[in-house]
Amino acid sequence: MGAAMPPRSKSPDGHSDQLARTREQFLTAEAVDTNQVRDAILASWWRSRRWNVAADHIDLTYVRDPDLDTPLTRSALPVLRHLREHLDGQPISIILTDPQGLVLTRMDAGRDLDTHLERVNLAPGFSYAEEHVGTNGIGTALEGGRPMHVFGHEHYAENLEDLACAGVPIHHPISGKTVGAVDLTCWRKDADPLLLTLAKTTAGQIQQALLTDSGIRELELLQEYLRTCRRTAGIVMALNNDVVMMNDNARQVLDPTEQSILLAQAAETLASRTPTGSVVVSLPSGARARLYCRPVRGEGRLAGGVVHVKLSGPGAASRPETATPIRMFLPGLVGSGALWLRGCHQVRAVYDAGEWLAVEGEPGVGKLAVVRAVHQHRRPGVHFTVLDAATAVRRGWLADAHRELLDDSRAVVITHVDRLSSGRLRSLSRLLEEARALPSPPWVAVTLSQRHDSGEMAGLLRFFPSTVELPPLRHHVEDVHALVPFFLSRLVGGSNLTCSPDAMQLLLRSSWPGNTEQLFQVLRRIVQHRRAGAILPADLPPECRTVSRRLLSPLEAMERDAIVRSLMDWDGNKIKAASALGMSRATIYRKIHEYGIVTPTT
Numbered sequence: 240m241g242a243a244m245p246p247r248s249k250s251p252d253g254h255s256d257q258l259a260r261t262r263e264q265f266l267t268a269e270a271v272d273t274n275q276v277r278d279a280i281l282a283s284w285w286r287s288r289r290w291n292v293a294a295d296h297i298d299l300t301y302v303r304d305p306d307l308d309t310p311l312t313r314s315a316l317p318v319l320r321h322l323r324e325h326l327d328g329q330p331i332s333i334i335l336t337d338p339q340g341l342v343l344t345r346m347d348a349g350r351d352l353d354t355h356l357e358r359v360n361l362a363p364g365f366s367y368a369e370e371h372v373g374t375n376g377i378g379t380a381l382e383g384g385r386p387m388h389v390f391g392h393e394h395y396a397e398n399l400e401d402l403a404c405a406g407v408p409i410h411h412p413i414s415g416k417t418v419g420a421v422d423l424t425c426w427r428k429d430a431d432p433l434l435l436t437l438a439k440t441t442a443g444q445i446q447q448a449l450l451t452d453s454g455i456r457e458l459e460l461l462q463e464y465l466r467t468c469r470r471t472a473g474i475v476m477a478l479n480n481d482v483v484m485m486n487d488n489a490r491q492v493l494d495p496t497e498q499s500i501l502l503a504q505a506a507e508t509l510a511s512r513t514p515t516g517s518v519v520v521s522l523p524s525g526a527r528a529r530l531y532c533r534p535v536r537g538e539g540r541l542a543g544g545v546v547h548v549k550l551s552g553p554g555a556a557s558r559p560e561t562a563t564p565i566r567m568f569l570p571g572l573v574g575s576g577a578l579w580l581r582g583c584h585q586v587r588a589v590y591d592a593g594e595w596l597a598v599e600g601e602p603g604v605g606k607l608a609v610v611r612a613v614h615q616h617r618r619p620g621v622h623f624t625v626l627d628a629a630t631a632v633r634r635g636w637l638a639d640a641h642r643e644l645l646d647d648s649r650a651v652v653i654t655h656v657d658r659l660s661s662g663r664l665r666s667l668s669r670l671l672e673e674a675r676a677l678p679s680p681p682w683v684a685v686t687l688s689q690r691h692d693s694g695e696m697a698g699l700l701r702f703f704p705s706t707v708e709l710p711p712l713r714h715h716v717e718d719v720h721a722l723v724p725f726f727l728s729r730l731v732g733g734s735n736l737t738c739s740p741d742a743m744q745l746l747l748r749s750s751w752p753g754n755t756e757q758l759f760q761v762l763r764r765i766v767q768h769r770r771a772g773a774i775l776p777a778d779l780p781p782e783c784r785t786v787s788r789r790l791l792s793p794l795e796a797m798e799r800d801a802i803v804r805s806l807m808d809w810d811g812n813k814i815k816a817a818s819a820l821g822m823s824r825a826t827i828y829r830k831i832h833e834y835g836i837v838t839p840t841t
């Protein structure tokens with residue numbers, strides 16, 4: 240890398256004395272000259288302070304052994320190894336993290352830099368999330384959802400002041416979700432703006448590799464589907480989370496309601512622990528359908544399933560007692576709670592009417608999932624694009640939105656519109672105005688978690704005649720029964736992993752402030768250490784042992800986790816757990832109550 244950048248007024252190079260003084264003033268709660276520090280960094284300092292991050296030392300707890308057998312690592316590692324070769328021994332560390340900032344891998348960058356990075360725990364198994372380390376290239380990029388370089392004294396923790404890092408979030412090319420981050424770290428003296436460009440290019444290459452890998456799995460599904468169509472004259476369908484295929488027979492023989500019932504049942508069966516064999520479903524017409532579901536694997540993982548259906552007449556005498564109740568009607572979604580189904584029906588009705596739609600609900604409730612499922616169900620062959628407004632600060636976002644809304648796509652979902660600045664909201668409204676006036680306008684939906692009352696937001700929502708509200712998971716918590724096997728299948732494919740009744744009880748009693756996404760993330764963490772057999776209560780993370788309805792601050796969450804761990808270590812004995820934590824008996828009782836902790840013996 241080339242020479243350090245010359246200092247400017249809002250110093251981006253992080254080594255000016257002025258910036259060091261500004262940082263110190265901030266840490267001692269003195270007034271800060273905002274001209275001396277970039278806005279994004281100042282905002283991150285404020286967040287770091289709210290997280291109560293220590294500025295004078297870094298002492299992270301080891302989180303866990305990173306799982307290097309994930310779609311992200313499989314796609315990213317070859318790209319990173321290639322970059323390593325390309326850098327030809329330069330002291331630049333290449334780091335890959337998961338979406339929470341947990342370092343998955345760090346490639347050698349020379350002894351001095353490696354030793355320093357070990358000292359500051361920038362190593363596999365430690366989390367560089369902003370909430371743990373404060374302002375840094377990884378955590379701050381993930382927090383802001385956009386590329387970020389952090390130089391020298393811009394770091395919140397002083398042990399990082401000799402470093403410069405450029406972090407870029409990696410988004411999944413199909414779902415748009417953040418799946419991790421790539422970070423390039425070097426000595427501050429070697430810092431160069433090109434570091435960020437290089438990190439962005441690398442993230443782009445990883446996204447491309449992810450796309451190719453997902454494409455291979457979908458190809459396996461298509462080939463198996465075509466093979467089954469050739470072998471059978473009957474009804475054949477194939478599906479996974481993103482794709483639904485149906486042969487002519489299915490379209491002609493089944494009406495749309497029956498198609499959706501069978502697809503829903505097929506998705507549920509494939510998600511269950513016994514996806515092979517047959518299942519019988521009673522259709523509203525009185526006919527019975529026997530589904531033969533076969534999972535399809537691609538690249539060693541579940542790519543979806545192919546289903547062959549046989550119908551029998553309504554008069555058939557022996558209606559099997561094992562007929563499975565129908566619990567969902569949209570492909571790729573499970574759940575039968577009344578509030579949840581009502582939301583799904585409403586989304587489908589608005590979609591069928593061709594009206595543009597706003598979907599509102601707490602983070603992680605499944606807003607995007609429902610819109611995607613309805614679209615795939617109704618117009619499976621039609622292109623579906625997701626634009627994440629949380630990344631709208633990046634350059635080129637509006638150009639992408641322009642292209643998708645006005646040139647390319649037939650169905651566009653813009654997620655997290657509540658995160659748009661007033662200016663971006665106005666620009667988007669202008670684009671929607673244009674899109675709506677097209678001779679054949681796209682179908683557009685937006686999702687939001689919090690409606691703020693700004694004029695700009697009202698201006699945007701004018702384009703969406705209906706808003707459907709999806710319920711938080713705690714309001715249809717019974718659906719955890721169906722979600723757990725569904726997610727486990729998504730996570731571990733064909734291996735035989737179930738949830739024990741005791742663990743299920745705890746999952747049902749949790750309050751899930753992060754909703755369905757939180758449940759998914761909890762299971763994702765569990766399958767990293769348990770891939771077969773039954774999930775037991777002891778496998779569940781502390782957050783599942785609380786029935787508190789309140790969102791805890793990070794500090795409170797840490798305290799809660801420590802108490803749960805201690806209680807587990809002492810078999811639920813509160814007195815021993817309290818003494819191990821140096822807490823009084825009264826305090827532990829109060830905290831157990833306050834945090835709604837479900838003790839291991841209950």
Ligand SMILES: Nc1ncnc2c1ncn2[C@@H]1O[C@H](COP(=O)(O)OP(=O)(O)OP(=O)(O)O)[C@@H](O)[C@H]1O
Pocket residue numbers: 571572573574600601602603604605606607608609654655686687688722725755756759
């Ligand atoms: N009923 C369901 N059945 C199966 N999967 C679901 C269901 N609801 C949500 N999911 C899954 O849960 C995760 C979160 O859903 P999604 O991303 O749609 O939530 P969201 O409300 O759009 O979140 P956010 O606003 O935070 O982006 C996804 O992996 C999604 O596939």
